Amino acid sequence: MNHNSQDALVEVRNFSLRYGRKTALDDVSFDIPKGRVVGLLGHNGAGKTSLMKALVGLQSGQGALRVLGMNPQADRVALLDQVSYIPDVAVLPRWARVHELVTLMSGLQPRFSAERARTLIRRTSVELGDKVKALSKGMVTQLHLALVASIDTRLMILDEPTLGLDVLSRKAFYEMLIDEWCDGERSVLISTHQVEEIEQLLSDVLMLDQGRLVLNLSLADVEQRYVALAHAPELADAVAAAHPLLRYRIHGRSAALFDGAPPQHLAQLGERLRPSLVDLFVALTRKPEQAPHGA
Template sequence: MNNINLVEAREMSLRYGKKTALERASFVIPKGRVVGLLGHNGAGKTSLMKALVGLLPAEGELSVLGLDPRRQRGALLEQLCYIPDVAVLPRWARVSELITLMSGLQPRFSALRARELLKRTSVGLNDKVKSLSKGMVVQLHLALIAAIDARLMVLDEPTLGLDVVSRKSFYEMLIDEWCDGERSVLISTHQVEEVESLLSDVMMLDEGRLVLNISLEDMDRRFVALSHDPATAEAIAAAHPLLRYRQSGGRGAAIFDGAPPAHVAELGERIRPSLVDLFMALTRNPALHRKEA
């Protein structure tokens, strides 16, 4: 494995019997990156994450931190931390007891580091999990996981169901206290607008296919959006953009993969396509698709 890549996958597929969750995906995750994994429900995000941590067998080639996730899972979990979408902490336990438990379970866990991270929150060492709000439980979970001296963090919808303040606090702690230019994070989330400013890269899944794997820097160079008057809508549509949508104030917008023809570019004003708009352009909403069928 290349020593700058923490994850390398080549032609990786994941199947549940006859159902294909991921089809021949190839990608790498270098060190020092914050990667957003985006996709509608059922697109294959959780399956991909489970394969990375050794919970699902994968066809093709997959190396995580230079290890085979299935055959070398014990060694892998010493250097990788994971918060699944159904993560729970024992409600009866006190925070101090969880720190003691983690100290005995994970050789790379630092109790001192966990207590330092908890100072950023309103969670007390003597608090019981059952007395904490949902947002506080998620912050406690992140503090425990971030106190592990790992190289890769995998987060599956870590802020699902939290209010906007709790989500902001979670991501601030993640970026400030864990990301250091060497470690990498893979985050699956539906809150695309909130994480866009945190990400260095994005991977998009659409019904089991990896439809985009790109840095945000390259994304801004590759995809072009034009804001235009309604009068030019037909001419722009004739150039077959990826997506057309309406902006506030009655103006239209269109996203192109690559520079549009010069005569089309002259019809509008170039703007930066948002990650949300690009997501809509490259993926299909299964619920909407069923309604149309």
């Protein structure tokens, strides 16, 4: 995402974060301009949560961070007024009724619109008179998003927002996020390891592998840079000799993923496919159990 940093809501430069001897983030740099939906992808333990906590001033590290022009640690109170942050699971007081939460938020958060919250809650299966403890996990997550999306901020940071939800609840969550919050000026950073779910929502992707940023591209650039090629089984040796990033099967066919154009002779023999983010994720990141000892 090499955009003009004048319109960047987030600027991260050579940022590293360590817990004792463990490196959680290793020299990470990127920008998030306005009007983007950015996926932060990585296996569990890749550094996603550490990065998000650093962006809202909950973790300190080495390097430079600017969020909405502010230093997240020094300007934390002012920053949290302008950034919506939802850590992994929806934590709402179980004793409260939904309309009480709307009233509570109005008192706590000057940028909150109770009218907008009631409008968004009407889009869900939640009723204003419901008690939180009577709601399913999916309904609580929908309610949480409705409340947060009613705060007029410029940046929303979501850490594994749909963990533990069924497919329909996840779909409803993301539809509401895109329809009701993304307006071309605001940006969203969503961390997940459920890559297939959000590929069609994203404008940009950041991929972390063991604390290092291994991909930082718009989805349009991903399609230009990476080439997937379906090929006949008898070409397997020739394909392997061209050192693809990944060899895999798709719809029962052999395929290979290349960074850049594959060799001309192979390109003519195979069929070019659109690489999926899932295939790229597999190619560029190692599962924690495959990591070398001590990593």
